[in-house]
Amino acid sequence: MxxxxxxxxxxxxxxxxxxxxxxxxxxxxxxxxxxxxxxxxxxxxxxxxxxxxxxxxxxxxxxxxxxxxxxxxxxxxxxxxxxxxxxxxxxxxxxxxxxxxxxxxxxxxxxxxxxxxxxxxxxxxxxxxxxxxxxxxxxxxxxxxxxxxxxxxxxxxxxxxxxxxxxxxxxxxxxxxxxxxxxxxxxxxxxxxxxxxxxxxxxxxxxxxxxxxxxxxxxxxxxxxxRFERVTPPDAAGGIQIRNAFPLGLPAEVRATFDQTPAMLGVLAGWFGPYPYPVYGVAVTEDPQILALETATLSTFPARQETPATALHELAHQWFGDSLRLGDWSEVWLNEGFATYAELLWAQSQGQDTAPLLARWYARLARAPARGLVATQARQLFDANSYYRGALALHALRLKVGDALFRQILSTYVARFSGQSVRTADLLGVVGQFGGPAALEAIGPWLTGPEIPALPTTGTF
Missing domain, CATH: 2.60.40.1730 (tricorn interacting facor f3 domain)
Structure with a gap:
């Protein structure tokens, strides 16, 4: 070349x-x-x-x-x-x-x-x-x-x-x-x-x-x-190849967070359906200032220790954001709300009490300017509403329809729109198909706003 x-x-x-x-x-x-x-x-x-x-x-x-x-x-x-x-x-x-x-x-x-x-x-x-x-x-x-x-x-x-x-x-x-x-x-x-x-x-x-x-x-x-060390651990379930790129001399505690990637893949696939690509991994930069990002098949992380929740969040974006891509930036909650809620699904799989996590999300949301989930300006794209209001909308839906139907809604939404652009109406079409008017009524107030509905408290996980 x-x-x-x-x-x-x-x-x-x-x-x-x-x-x-x-x-x-x-x-x-x-x-x-x-x-x-x-x-x-x-x-x-x-x-x-x-x-x-x-x-x-x-x-x-x-x-x-x-x-x-x-x-x-x-x-x-x-x-x-x-x-x-x-x-x-x-x-x-x-x-x-x-x-x-x-x-x-x-x-x-x-x-x-x-x-x-x-x-x-x-x-x-x-x-x-x-x-x-x-x-x-x-x-x-x-x-x-x-x-x-x-x-x-x-x-x-x-x-x-x-x-x-x-x-x-x-x-x-x-x-x-x-x-x-x-x-x-x-x-x-x-x-x-x-x-x-x-x-x-x-x-x-x-x-x-x-x-x-x-x-x-x-x-x-x-x-x-x-100057990277390429690390290729054993394949995860489903034959997905894991390959990571770590700068030479990166501390072991920074690498350790990503040891859980195979388990995370298994948990998320159980809710969303098959992982959409044949490979996954992370690349760590020597720049400690950047924010982690769900770059496709190879999430980018800074050279500092990250929480498992952050690693899980970027992995979830491989489904929501990379495979199901946005039809318009104003509906970025379809990326961030789903990836944030995936953090709860992972915590639940690890036997953690998720009630405190839901309470923290709600508290952060309450401190932010209230708005509906569709953004109207660039400064709203990555605010508390996109992340926490979006995640709580999904939680309200889950409580209304139950786990079995919620899982069916998520996996159908992913399968139907994999490799395509999506808008909120596409998600609502699936919600209405499987959950009917009651499901749409449960998620609706979280979408339209601006008032923040009460925190769902029954059936927390």
């Missing part, structure tokens, strides 16, 4: 400078229409696959890339609009033919040779090189996207950081599969979302490939580059 990227760089003109001015012949993109991030994405595109070649050197805040996007036109397209705030663009092709393009702000605008009719499948190839865009998450003041450290690099993109290092349709509703070709110096390891399919040493570089066959949202993709 190093040779390929060098060839691309030589064959293309110098990197196209970004501008804030729309050049003649281009039109302003309308965005996908997400309620929270309306400017991101393009509703006319269905990206089905990304083939990404990435070359990087630890300690150097730069990446050379080649992205091949397989796209299905959802409407007639006279212009292709991709999210890309990243390195300078070296060249763009549509179906193998050079295409005029403009890098305007956080968008890469491309003019195909002719109008692409609705239903047309086509490819876009983008070669690029340089420093990934600096994007700071205002919620926690941390960088999103491609992050470079002295000892390596890692990717942490939720909610809108993926387009800092590769061109994409950066909305969770448009999930895609991925082929990753990673090029790093000898002595370093690259690990990423998906199943490793190939690795070889050539001319002082290590070339490693991964395939993520099931569609995932762009923010859930991860890549980690560093």
């Amino acid at each position: 190093k040779r390929l990227l060098l060839t691309l760089a030589l064959a293309c003109p110098p990197a196209l400078a970004q501008t804030t001015t729309l050049p003649p012949g281009f039109t302003a993109p309308a965005g996908y229409g997400d309620r929270i991030y309306p400017a991101l994405g393009d509703a006319g595109l269905d990206v089905t696959h990304y083939d990404l070649s990435l070359s990087a050197t630890p300690g150097v805040d730069s990446v050379a890339g080649r992205a091949v996007l397989s796209i299905l036109a959802r409407r007639d397209l006279s212009q292709i609009n991709l999210d890309f705030a990243g390195p300078g663009v070296l060249g763009v092709k549509v179906d193998g033919r050079a295409a005029r393009h403009a890098h305007v702000g956080d968008k890469l605008l491309i003019l195909p040779p002719g109008v692409l009719a609705a239903g047309t499948a086509f490819t876009v190839t983008v070669a690029y090189s340089g420093t990934p865009a600096l994007h700071i998450d205002p919620a926690d003041d941390l960088r999103l996207g491609w992050i470079t450290q002295a000892g390596g690099s890692y990717v942490l993109s939720e909610p809108d950081g993926a387009h800092t290092f590769f061109p994409c349709n950066d909305v969770p509703a448009d999930g895609a599969s991925y082929s990753l070709h990673l090029d790093v110096p000898a002595g370093f390891t690259a690990i990423a979302s998906g199943v490793q399919t190939h690795s070889q040493m050539r001319a002082g570089r290590v070339y490693t490939e991964f395939e993520q066959a099931a569609p995932i949202p762009s923010y859930a993709l991860t890549v980690h580059i560093g």
Whole structure:
């Protein structure tokens, strides 16, 4: 791949400078229409696959890339609009033919040779090189996207950081599969979302490939580059391969939390249905400041000791968030509420009294501004309502319908929408199908708000 990227760089003109001015012949993109991030994405595109070649050197805040996007036109397209705030663009092709393009702000605008009719499948190839865009998450003041450290690099993109290092349709509703070709110096390891399919040493570089066959949202993709010890314990139930990546010298107490992953997989599968991927594991960064994130098949954790509840939470997101991806960011409670409630399911499986946990959730919720579960602005995405109100809504439903029916609702919801985008109405359709009006009445006040219903107290687990 190093040779390929060098060839691309030589064959293309110098990197196209970004501008804030729309050049003649281009039109302003309308965005996908997400309620929270309306400017991101393009509703006319269905990206089905990304083939990404990435070359990087630890300690150097730069990446050379080649992205091949397989796209299905959802409407007639006279212009292709991709999210890309990243390195300078070296060249763009549509179906193998050079295409005029403009890098305007956080968008890469491309003019195909002719109008692409609705239903047309086509490819876009983008070669690029340089420093990934600096994007700071205002919620926690941390960088999103491609992050470079002295000892390596890692990717942490939720909610809108993926387009800092590769061109994409950066909305969770448009999930895609991925082929990753990673090029790093000898002595370093690259690990990423998906199943490793190939690795070889050539001319002082290590070339490693991964395939993520099931569609995932762009923010859930991860890549980690560093000096890692790869740990592969025995398979969990169902033949799921566990593979972890720990920085050399990571204390044993930090690693120990993840020894319970096989047991956690078994408990969650018992409620949600089969784990949606063939592999799972964690990658620990040497950055202790970041927050844990459910990056697909390879959750990302900071280099500090985490609780089993946190490890369980990110594992649960592999079902809720990665496999069942959001139809709109405003309904992020479908990710966070389910993953939070999974913490209670795990605690119950360990014989713990969960009444104090429910009380803590309710107390935290009571201290937050009350609202319904569908967010209306970005600052609400990861607040107490998304986590604790969402979890308590599920608990109220469980108490109303009982464990057997609750389990059937969860597993049916997962099976029906695996690999698809979901909205609250999709969940309610399953709730109504199995639980009827009484079940909908039990969960309804938690969804709509803003008042907080009384804490469910009967039948706590």
